[in-house]
Amino acid sequence: MTEPFDTGDASGRFLLTILAGVADLERSNIIERMWLGANRSTREGIWLGGIVPYGYFKNDEKYLEINDHIMPSCGISEADIIRLIYKLTIENKMTTIKIADHLNALGLPPSYFIDSPATGRRKKETAGIWRPGRVLNMLKSTTYKGIHQYGKRSAKQREIIERNIPAIISPEDWEEAQKVIRAHYIFSRRNAKHIYLLTSLIKCKNCGYTYQSACSKGASYYLCGGRS
Numbered sequence: 001m002t003e004p005f006d007t008g009d010a011s012g013r014f015l016l017t018i019l020a021g022v023a024d025l026e027r028s029n030i031i032e033r034m035w036l037g038a039n040r041s042t043r044e045g046i047w048l049g050g051i052v053p054y055g056y057f058k059n060d061e062k063y064l065e066i067n068d069h070i071m072p073s074c075g076i077s078e079a080d081i082i083r084l085i086y087k088l089t090i091e092n093k094m095t096t097i098k099i100a101d102h103l104n105a106l107g108l109p110p111s112y113f114i115d116s117p118a119t120g121r122r123k124k125e126t127a128g129i130w131r132p133g134r135v136l137n138m139l140k141s142t143t144y145k146g147i148h149q150y151g152k153r154s155a156k157q158r159e160i161i162e163r164n165i166p167a168i169i170s171p172e173d174w175e176e177a178q179k180v181i182r183a184h185y186i187f188s189r190r191n192a193k194h195i196y197l198l199t200s201l202i203k204c205k206n207c208g209y210t211y212q213s214a215c216s217k218g219a220s221y222y223l224c225g226g227r228s
Contacts, residue, residue, distance in 0.1 A: 066168055096135040145167050
């Protein structure tokens, strides 16, 4: 804006175009260097921002550590609650609905509603009770077996970086929990109006999608979930 360009002639417009192109190139290089630096820090295990997973806390060096600090309101730590969830799943074969009811009955604080300095919108708008969906997310998250996926929730297309963090649950227990979850999917009849013997057991030979059960005008049948 301070240079004496005369855009009324071809030479002035040409020079202005060149400088604009150089500025755009420099901006792109700065953004690329920022992404590369962020990815490098992420691979080293540094927590760059965002909500810290339940059961962990960020230390002064910005690395995640297992949160074994006892919460005064319930006498156990966040990590103990995670271990309890997996224990109820593996040993007691409890569904996420029953686990959520059990945690609520014990009065254990859920995520974003704990005795911590966490403030802001999430804490104010949280109901303060456990939901089955939240329990399921914790059971399926690879974070608790020591593998965190950075960039998975990003709205932009970017590289998903897997980095190692301290594990609360052993890989063997995590895999066992996944088996229990799959078994609940197969044999669940909670919302079923009709009983189909092959529910979740047969798959399409062409596309590999699981067949879905259906009923129309008194006739029961199976159809490919990917037919549309």
